[in-house]
Amino acid sequence: MASTAGERQPLLRNSTEGDGERPRQISAHEVTQHSQEHPDYPIDKGYVAWTQVVGGFILFANSWGLPNAFGVFQTHYVDSLMPGEDTATIAWIGSIQLFFTTLGCLPGGLLIDRGYLKSVIAVGTVLEVIGLVISSFFKTYWAILLSQGVCMGIGSGLLALLPVAVLAMFFEKKRMLATGLASTGASVAGVAYSLSMRSLFVSIGFAWAVRILALIILVTNAIAFSVMRLQLQYGSKGSKFGLHHFKDLPYTAFVVAFTLFVASSFVPFFFVQEYALQLGLPTETAFNLLTVLNVANVFGRFVPNFIADRYGGVNTLIPLTIACIITMAMLPLATNVPTLMAFSVVYGFLSGGVIIIPGPTITDLSPSTSDMGARLGLAYLVAAFGGLLGNPVSAVIKGDGKHAVPNFSGVWFCGAGVMAAGLVALIATRWLKLGSLFAVGRV
Secondary structure (H helix, E strand, O other): OOOOOOOOOOOOOOOOOOOOOOOOOOOOOHHHHHHHHOOOOOOOOOHHHHHHHHHHHHHHHOOOHHHHOHHHHHHHHHHHHOOOOOHHHHHHHHHHHHHHHHHOHHHHHHHHHOOOHHHHHHHHHHHHHHHHHHHOOOOOHHHHHHHHHHHHHHHHHHHHOHHHHHHHHHOOOOHHHHHHHHHHHHHHHHHHHHHHHHHHHHHOOHHHHHHHHHHHHHHHHHHHHHHOOOOOOOOOOOOOOOHHHHHOHHHHHHHHHHHHHHHHHOHHHHHHHHHHHHOOOOHHHHHHHHHHHHHHHHHHOOHHHHHHHHHOHHHHHHHHHHHHHHHHHOHHHOOOHHHHHHHHHHHHHHHHHHHHOHHHHHHHHOOOHHHHHHHHHHHHHHHHHHHHHHHHHHHHHOOOOOOHHHHHHHHHHHHHHHHHHHHHHHHHHHHHHHOOOOOOOOO
16 A cells, blocks of 8 residues: 555545634535635546545445455354354354444544544455454454454454545535445445355355455555545644543434434344244355345445435434334244335335434534534444444344244344334434424424
8 A cells, every 4th residue: 555645635525724713613504615616636526536436435335345254254153153153142243243333423524523444444444354354363252353353353443434534525516426336345244245145154264254355455456545535624633532522412312312213223134044044944045145235235235325414314304214113123024035025125225224314314414523423423423332232132132942033033122122212312312403303493
């Protein structure tokens, strides 16, 4: 990778900073207006702007895409590599990985405010590759938990916030759409990595399959390293991290909603394969359910975002969340191939928006451009605990009887219940922002 000495500094600064005046409150949409007054890279158009979408696609694939593909690891660990461990114990590997992926967004956000884009990509990539390579040499639970869950999770976390923050600098009117298009990388990776890993586990074994995945991540992240840029910064020393951001009540309510969504939205991705196997479906069919979930998730990551650009992230998330809750609660009725496939298509599509829209919505809720990176990082820091606890708690609720439907009903209802609590917090966000529950406005 090239030297990081010439990294650009980001456009995440209050325009009055440093002139002795009190900083003026600037809406998130004024980021791009400020850039156009001091030309650097074009906004909403141009080769450089759209190459950020390409780079963001890769970083989404190699950060959030890895938890999307964990289901194939979960099944392999339970059935082959560590058959002595129960499902709930194995699920902690994926949850620890998701926790550190979300937790790492805070240092990633603070560092990108200070202009260290290239350095963060480099360090995150090295940690991901090291974690995977180390895990390829072990077959014990704790070794894989530390290498895949912790080391790889930290690396993913450093990369996970970068696309959201960078695209917020390059897009205004098309911000949600650009972020949604880039975020399809997570779903594409969920499909591609699941299919390839499952095949490679059988053909060449766990160790070499994981090493090949490490090589793919190294090569693709090198492409992102070479194309991603930051807008010009005007003397900023970076945003200030602190709990004072929670004095902004709409932001606080939205962080609560976001945390509950992270805790609940990945539950079907983790457990639908095992549910199908307990129903007696063939292994191939059970695996295909996860693939269908991720394929549908691709479309759910840019179609709702197109709508959110016009009506606002919160307004778009409310009906999406309601539909997700209903769909997950109806999963106990899905007991055969047609109904499970229908669930995978519908939930995969709906959850795409629930997973990705919160990021750019936080930038819209940020009153000052100088705080955008810190507020994004802080939100993801809190949401990390939702990712840590959501799937293992759901796994503990799972029964151990002979019948799949009663065994997993608690899992699905728990996921739906947590998401319903997130919906309440989402409605509170809208109320606090607009001043009335039924007020009309973009939020």
